[in-house]
Amino acid sequence: MRMAEVSLKFDLTQDTLRYYERIGLIPPVNRNNNGIREYTEDNLRWVEFIKCMRNAGLPIEALIEYVNLFQQGDHTTQARKELLIEQREQLRLRIEEMTNTLARLDSKIENYGQGINRKEKELSRLTETEIG
Template identity: 70%
Template sequence: MMISEVSEKFDIPQDTLRYYERIGLIPHVNRNKSKIRDYTEEDCRWVEFVKCMRSAGLPIEVLIEYVGLFQQGDETVEARKELLIEQRTQLKARMEDMKKTLERLDYKIARYETGIAQTEKILRRPET
């Protein structure tokens, strides 16, 4: 699959895909006879994984470390698992913070809506 197709499929700019490959976030992508990147299904799974993890806020450095451990083989399974557990813990904490922020926003919005409704009610009163 050409880089343009991967870019479109995952909605990631081609420059970003090249950057991810250059820094080791996506393992080396093979090239065809014309030296054009030729993404395999495995490469696409890496792109999907990276996109998912980045959208959840995982730092690039952590993902580079994960890919490096993966490339070292099965002896790093435990280290990879621990890395993912730590990231899950941090993500859960961020989600809890976001939940509290959402609740506060909902509260503030409700207060404004209540205030607007009361103001409109007052403005609609007939003059006596």
């Protein structure tokens, strides 16, 4: 699959794909005789994995480290697992913070709703008084 197709499939710009490859977030992509990148199924799995992890907020540095460890072979399995466990904990903490923030926003929005209802009732009382 060519870069333009991968870009569309994963909703990433071609510049982003080149950047990910250049910094080592995805392993090097093979090129055909004309120098055009040809993404394999393995490449696509890496792109999908990195996009998923980035969408979850994992830092580029941690992902680069993970890819480097993966490329070093099976003797890095434990280090990769520990890195993923650490990132999972960081993500869990961010989710907790976001959940708390969401609850606070919901509360603030509810307060605005109650304030509007109060104002509407006051206006309707004023209107009734003026009519009566």
